[in-house]
Amino acid sequence: MSCRFVWSDLASFSVEEAQRFYQHCLGWQFQQAEWAGPAVQDNPNQGDYILCLKDGVAVAGLYAMPARFVQRKMPSFWMSYIAVSDLDACLHQVEAYGGKVELGPEASAHGGRIALVRDPAGAGVTCWESDSRAASSVEHVLYVSDASQVADFYTEIFGWEWREQPIAWAEGRADWGHYELIDKAAGGERVARVWQIPNAIKGDKEYWGLHFALDAHDDLTTCLARVREAGGALVAQDETGVLLRDSQGAVFLLR
Numbered sequence: 001m002s003c004r005f006v007w008s009d010l011a012s013f014s015v016e017e018a019q020r021f022y023q024h025c026l027g028w029q030f031q032q033a034e035w036a037g038p039a040v041q042d043n044p045n046q047g048d049y050i051l052c053l054k055d056g057v058a059v060a061g062l063y064a065m066p067a068r069f070v071q072r073k074m075p076s077f078w079m080s081y082i083a084v085s086d087l088d089a090c091l092h093q094v095e096a097y098g099g100k101v102e103l104g105p106e107a108s109a110h111g112g113r114i115a116l117v118r119d120p121a122g123a124g125v126t127c128w129e130s131d132s133r134a135a136s137s138v139e140h141v142l143y144v145s146d147a148s149q150v151a152d153f154y155t156e157i158f159g160w161e162w163r164e165q166p167i168a169w170a171e172g173r174a175d176w177g178h179y180e181l182i183d184k185a186a187g188g189e190r191v192a193r194v195w196q197i198p199n200a201i202k203g204d205k206e207y208w209g210l211h212f213a214l215d216a217h218d219d220l221t222t223c224l225a226r227v228r229e230a231g232g233a234l235v236a237q238d239e240t241g242v243l244l245r246d247s248q249g250a251v252f253l254l255r
Contacts (some may be wrong), residue, residue, distance in 0.1 A: 097153045145207055
């Protein structure tokens, strides 16, 4: 089976505040899900699982931060989900290649089983064993300070190819790097990007982030103004897009 990203959701301290922010900035609508979502299910304080809709199509999920995440002092965060065919075998490889199984495996109310894992640099991603095979509608990007630390982890566990991409404006700067993760089983399709970025710009955490596309009638300057109006902040910017924090600290990118 081809391993690919199939879903993403936001763990937020305040679901109401998150809805206000993303409605104002991205024009999303919100709908109560009929299921509890692929997020961690066993916390009675988690509350409802909300679908984030763009033009009537579900693009992500939203739920209240579970107490056990709060107890770990985890920030509000976007989570990416990778479909795998054999979760137990995947988790064995996670540990063999220097990663860590942080939560799970456990049942998902949306079917199958899930586990939250961390790569050798500490970036978290959820592995999901289920019948869901639809590719995610957003682009997933890994932000790290040392890409060499995680290359074998993603190529050996998920079978992806690691391809370096030139950065003309960063030529000669060893602290910057751009890579693509290619799914050879899907005919060379790109499944994700990896950016090596100095901590002074991205912060001291390693994380998977999401790229959301702007509407055709929008532009980055206007959208950035809306983000700031809603309590968000600019992290970094280049000619391709802006890396942002929402009003509760979760990082995402607009392009």
